[in-house]
Amino acid sequence: MSKYTALSEQLLENIGGIRNITYVTHCATRLRVSYQNKDLIQMEKLENLPNSSGLIVRAGTIQVIIGPDVHDAYNEFLEVSGWNGTEISEDQPDEDITEISEEKRDFQYYLLKFSNFIAPIFMPIIPALITGGMILAIKNLLVNYFGVSVDSGTAQWMLNIFDAAFKFLPVYIGYTMAQQLKMQPILGAMLGAVLIAPTFEGGLIPEIFGIPVPQVNYRSTILPVILGVVLMYYVDKGLKKILPKTLSYFLKPLLTMILVTPVVLILLAPAGNLLSGYVADFVLWVSNTLGIIALPLLSMIYPYMVMFGLDKGLHPIALELLDKLGYNPVTIVIGFISNICVGATTLALATTMKDKAQKATAVSSGVTALCGVTEPAFYGQLISHPKCMIGHAVGAACAGLFAGFFQLKTFVHGGCPGWLTLLFFVDQNGNINYVLIAIVTALIGMAVSFLATRIVLKKESMPRKGKAGTR
Structure with a gap:
């Protein structure tokens, strides 16, 4: 029994059981559990969970405030609940689980839904970004003030860790984005890798089927792969309906990549890169204004x-x-x-x-x-x-x-x-x-x-x- 076993057991029992859960994730300090039916939740029993600093209920998600040990609470809840990241099948609805839409669908509701969608995509990669960024800062301090040569193995080793954190962002974002959309996460990571693979970065793919491919550096970018995974989601969904289950295991990933990657490299990734520049310019414009x-x-x-x-x-x-x-x-x-x-x-x-x-x-x-x-x-x-x-x-x-x-x-x-x-x-x-x-x-x-x-x-x-x- 761990520190968060009692919390997990009480949370699972009073949220309506595993059949009422649609998603489980966490941010830096909160365990987030999304639910379907609000009527199955016993809110008064959730308000005083052990080893918790409070509770927030927003847009179909219960957020349990844990603190820096939230990852331990998350792992324990997965262990206690048996949650494996899958939703209840739409083909097999349960008579006790019906979505209750009592919350007002106003601008704030959709803003909160957007935030709840974004959090599981970016929060898992934050530790890597912090580690990479801070080790680069340490490397720069050592080079500037402690006489470490910029060409030394020590400096290059630190730079290597930084590169691993930031330059492979499309791979990380592709993985977490696909996971959030309930697809095979490795396919999202693979799409991100396509954008930064040496073959593409070396300019060896100037065209696909005779259509020119813009030569853009997608390292450290996020919007190109996000747009690509969104397209992958709809392609995956369509193939799931038309492919026989006996062939789906190997045919669906193959056809998905064949159909998605040309569109991403020719259209979506360049558009995402352009949009990224507009986002940065807009934020700076607001700040300057x-x-x-x-x-x-x-x-x-x-x-x-x-x-x-x-x-x-x-x-x-x-x-x-x-x-x-x-x-x-x-x-x-x-x-x-x-x-x-x-x-x-x-x-x-x-x-x-x-x-x-x-x-x-x-x-x-x-x-x-x-x-x-x-x-x-x-x-x-x-x-x-x-x-x-x-x-x-x-x-x-x-x-x-x-x-x-x-x-x-x-x-x-x-x-x-x-x-x-x-x-x-x-x-x-x-x-x-x-x-x-x-x-x-x-x-x-x-x-x-x-x-x-x-x-x-x-x-x-x-x-x-x-x-x-x-x-």
Whole structure:
């Protein structure tokens, strides 16, 4: 029995059993279980799961807040539930499982559905991106400040790890995208590999069936393979209907690749590459149009983006910025500022608590938030003290203004930015200018958030003066 066995058993029982589950995944801190029938869920019994910091229900998905150990909880839930990644067959509907559509299908609903779809595609590859990016930063520091030769085996070994993380992105995205669409993941990875295979990159495929193939470098890109896997999904679905089951095992993958790859190489991948440039240009246009107020505003609302899962939709944008510009001036910066301010705000709240157990929990949550994981602080402490978010907003605004003025930017993509991820700010040449700006930004955010929160809480606790009576 592991730490998360009881949580898994209670979650499975009260969500309606495995037959009510449509998908299981996780992000950096939350276990996500999607369901079909809302009526089968016993929500009151899910609200106090052991070893959980809270529960969020959004767009047909229950999100259990775990923290940094979420991968252990995910593996244990798979073990306990027996979930193997397959949905209930549409050909064999169960009389007890009928989809109940009580949620309002408004813009927010579809935005949340999009975020829930995006998260399982990008979250599994985040550890590789963090590792690759940070080891590149370490390599640059060693070359710049510690006399390591750029041509040495040590430097090249580190560069090799970086290349493995970023340049093979089409393969990773192809795998997770196909997995999310309930296809054979290896075919998605294979399609990604087609885009970066030496034969194509060497210019040896100038045409297919006489149709010219644009010669584009797709390493480190994401949209070309995403568009390709979407096409693969529909081709796979069509072939599944027309091929006899006895031949499907080897014929379906073969025909899928024969039909999909020419369309991807000739049309979809070049279009995706062009669209990637437009995405990066648009984000920069918004940032330049709003000027230095962009970072303060986005940093102030970032906790609510995390609350609704909308931050997951920023991953594609961040990767496109890094691919096209070599740096990211927006998404990771606002997460860094916001997370630091959430931590400081929670520590300020802890100083007002009398109960020792509650205080210890708040301090632990605050320190965790300073390191980049904010869910325990936000859901466990701040959401029940909403006025504290005023202190967060003031601190995020001040830190964001400073960061915007000095044009703070990151050179590594990854989740949970905080004090432990300062290497995100080391530039391609190993310079630490932006690291210093990030440190000052964080100190401003911490100081202002802490003081503003203390002031807000002090005013809230002050007795209100009544009107003087007359005789």
